[in-house]
Amino acid sequence: ARSWQIAADSVVVSSGIVQSEAQFGxxxxxxxxxxxxxxxxxKIECTCAGVTGTSVAMPKPAGTVDNDVMIAVxxxxxxxxxxxxxxxxxxxxxxxxxxxxxxxxxxxxxxGEGAGDYTWDWTGAVYxxxxxxxxxxxxxxxxxxxxxxxxxxxxxxxxTHNSVTTTATNTLVVGIGTHxxxxxxxxxxxxxxxxxxxxxILAFDAPQVAAGASGNKxxxxxxxxxxxxxxxxxxxxxxxxxxFYQESANDCTTTCDVFYEKxxxxxxxxxxxxxxxxxxxxxxxxxxxxxxxxxxxHVFWLDDSADAVQGVRLDAMDDTTTQxxxxxxxxxxAFAVSTYLVSVAAIDTTTALVAYSDTNGGSNVDxxxxxxxxxxxxxxxxxxPGNITFGSGVTASDRPVLVALSNKKASMISxxxxxxxxxxxxxxxxWLTNNMTIASVTDNxxxxxxxxxxxPKVWVLSDAAADATDTNFYTLGGSSASDFAETxxxxxxxxxxxxxxxxxxxxxxxxxDCKIVYTDDMDSIGPDVMFVDCNNASCSSNTPVTxxxxxGASGIPCNPAIHCSSGTDCHIVHLTSVTAPxxxxxxxxxxxxxNACSTNAAVNTNADIGGTTTRTHIDIDCPTGDNCKFIYxxxxxxxxxxFVDCADDQCAIATDTDTxxxxxxxxAVVGPKIALDCPxxxxxxxxxxxxx
Numbered sequence: 001a002r003s004w005q006i007a008a009d010s011v012v013v014s015s016g017i018v019q020s021e022a023q024f025g026x027x028x029x030x031x032x033x034x035x036x037x038x039x040x041x042x043k044i045e046c047t048c049a050g051v052t053g054t055s056v057a058m059p060k061p062a063g064t065v066d067n068d069v070m071i072a073v074x075x076x077x078x079x080x081x082x083x084x085x086x087x088x089x090x091x092x093x094x095x096x097x098x099x100x101x102x103x104x105x106x107x108x109x110x111x112g113e114g115a116g117d118y119t120w121d122w123t124g125a126v127y128x129x130x131x132x133x134x135x136x137x138x139x140x141x142x143x144x145x146x147x148x149x150x151x152x153x154x155x156x157x158x159x160t161h162n163s164v165t166t167t168a169t170n171t172l173v174v175g176i177g178t179h180x181x182x183x184x185x186x187x188x189x190x191x192x193x194x195x196x197x198x199x200x201i202l203a204f205d206a207p208q209v210a211a212g213a214s215g216n217k218x219x220x221x222x223x224x225x226x227x228x229x230x231x232x233x234x235x236x237x238x239x240x241x242x243x244f245y246q247e248s249a250n251d252c253t254t255t256c257d258v259f260y261e262k263x264x265x266x267x268x269x270x271x272x273x274x275x276x277x278x279x280x281x282x283x284x285x286x287x288x289x290x291x292x293x294x295x296x297x298h299v300f301w302l303d304d305s306a307d308a309v310q311g312v313r314l315d316a317m318d319d320t321t322t323q324x325x326x327x328x329x330x331x332x333x334a335f336a337v338s339t340y341l342v343s344v345a346a347i348d349t350t351t352a353l354v355a356y357s358d359t360n361g362g363s364n365v366d367x368x369x370x371x372x373x374x375x376x377x378x379x380x381x382x383x384x385p386g387n388i389t390f391g392s393g394v395t396a397s398d399r400p401v402l403v404a405l406s407n408k409k410a411s412m413i414s415x416x417x418x419x420x421x422x423x424x425x426x427x428x429x430x431w432l433t434n435n436m437t438i439a440s441v442t443d444n445x446x447x448x449x450x451x452x453x454x455x456p457k458v459w460v461l462s463d464a465a466a467d468a469t470d471t472n473f474y475t476l477g478g479s480s481a482s483d484f485a486e487t488x489x490x491x492x493x494x495x496x497x498x499x500x501x502x503x504x505x506x507x508x509x510x511x512x513d514c515k516i517v518y519t520d521d522m523d524s525i526g527p528d529v530m531f532v533d534c535n536n537a538s539c540s541s542n543t544p545v546t547x548x549x550x551x552g553a554s555g556i557p558c559n560p561a562i563h564c565s566s567g568t569d570c571h572i573v574h575l576t577s578v579t580a581p582x583x584x585x586x587x588x589x590x591x592x593x594x595n596a597c598s599t600n601a602a603v604n605t606n607a608d609i610g611g612t613t614t615r616t617h618i619d620i621d622c623p624t625g626d627n628c629k630f631i632y633x634x635x636x637x638x639x640x641x642x643f644v645d646c647a648d649d650q651c652a653i654a655t656d657t658d659t660x661x662x663x664x665x666x667x668a669v670v671g672p673k674i675a676l677d678c679p680x681x682x683x684x685x686x687x688x689x690x691x692x
Contacts, residue, residue, distance in 0.1 A: 032242050259273060415444050
């Protein structure tokens with residue numbers, strides 16, 4: 001689906017000038033274009049199996065409504081033509097592989113159907129069978145299918161449904177088969193969903209998002225001696241515009257409601273539908289925001305009397321909502337709807353990220369993850385306070401605008417003194433990229449969109465309210481050159497809830513030459529000390545190398561620290577050993593740090609500095625390549641801070657000094673956080689946290 005939004009979290013272009021559409025009041029309008037693949041609704045089977053007769057009669061399947069498309073399959077064991085075909089049914093194809101195997105496929109678009117049967121009849125009693133399948137979300141005019149393929153054979157066990165090549169997107173490929181046997185059929189080609197499987201007739205379907213060849217589909221019977229027919233039919237989706245807006249007889253000055261209208265061509269529109277008429281049905285709803293996932297539109301708005309952001313999920317297949325009451329976010333307290341912004345990002349069909357903020361200097365701002373939008377009631381999790389940790393976080397007047405990147409991540413654009421960017425990890429409820437500066441501008445009108453690709457790009461269009469003639473456009477992410485790049489170095493470095501324990505350090509000798517050390521597999525019995533030499537600016541070209549394959553006990557970090565005097569000369573210090581932890585020093589020397597670090601022997605500079613649960617902190621600085629200094633907590637000696645001065649590049653000759661002069665800096669288990677900087681070989685500064 002593609003969506004265009006026109007409201008407080010977006011902009012419109014008029015005569016080449018970008019301007020706000022009722023930024024602080026008036027009508028808020030949002031439009032989306034929907035074309036999800038059709039989907040199965042229900043089926044009916046004739047009560048005629050196992051006996052002879054001269055007709056097949058079936059009523060419409062349960063739940064069928066106007067504009068649904070019905071597909072009828074009639075099988076009979078004679079090749080005589082029908083005497084009567086029910087009114088309104090159009091033949092798709094007839095296949096007669098042998099004289100006593102006659103198969104027909106018809107379609108009909110539902111329109112004011114009442115009770116009663118659809119009847120196909122002929123002369124001469126024979127064995128027969130029939131089913132009707134109802135599909136919803138199919139195009140509402142013209143032929144319901146883009147293309148179809150027939151096939152048949154006089155004998156065989158495998159039914160081959162020949163490939164169809166669609167010219168439309170988001171089709172639903174329906175497979176129909178008949179077989180002269182009393183056996184059922186199995187082994188449908190994945191990812192097909194079985195819809196009917198009984199003697200003589202089978203049916204399945206599978207969505208096809210992109211236009212092109214579907215490929216052959218097969219199904220298998222238990223008999224190899226009988227005739228069969230096989231078809232694929234590509235149903236075309238209904239394509240509709242949905243326009244959401246606020247309106248009332250008093251122009252929303254005292255009362256207001258959120259409505260939507262629907263159009264198949266963008267010109268003629270249906271009657272307005274009150275979005276929450278079946279939920280709380282009040283008359284004080286303003287400023288709708290929408291986003292789309294599959295066939296569903298997530299809609300959230302401001303409820304003035306409840307002083308809350310509320311929302312529902314609209315199913316574009318049949319224009320129904322799931323909730324019996326609106327999904328309501330935690331109330332921020334009293335607010336004026338004319339100054340509030342709402343933004344929603346559809347993570348998937350049942351989950352959304354929703355933000356609101358006061359754009360006029362108030363104190364209310366928040367971000368929520370909403371799950372269970374397919375249920376009677378939703379679940380709301382506040383993901384803003386304390387989670388956006390860099391910069392000032394999201395504060396009032398920051399105007400957060402959300403864009404879904406995938407079913408795992410969403411991005412947020414905000415005005416935090418600069419136009420800023422953040423990313424949210426849905427499963428972890430964490431902000432991983434925090435308040436990154438897009439541009440040093442104070443633009444407070446902006447719109448964001450994404451291409452939704454595997455490496456999604458985010459496009460941002462921005463302007464300042466005071467200057468509506470100067471527009472800025474930014475491209476973030478994607479596989480091309482971009483402002484931000486994120487690379488996963490290692491998945492699963494620690495177990496759940498160990499984020500506060502895991503450790504990492506980095507040194508960059510140039511913008512495109514960074515070196516990284518970290519503890520991997522910390523939840524295993526023997527964690528690893530890892531080294532990564534980044535070969536480009538985004539570290540997308542890298543090879544993690546194990547420096548120590550067993551550096552301690554499970555759940556205890558090895559706390560490596562790194563300093564590089566040049567791109568080919570790095571030094572690393574880390575903790576190792578389980579029962580009596582040691583401090584090890586590694587000299588990575590040579591043109592290839594990766595190979596050098598993996599083969600260079602480590603030097604033990606201090607043995608037995610604690611016990612099995614010791615958490616020692618380490619830092620290192622090297623004024624020159626052959627003169628490194630580092631500090632660490634010696635928990636065994638009473639949690640004193642030790643300073644080591646290396647007299648050569650491998651630290652084989654070192655002076656170990658107690659910098660704390662007898663002061664106990666911590667406990668017998670956890671040493672203090674420490675940091676070191678040496679401006680010259682003769683001058684170093686140490687800072688430590690006195691945990692006592």
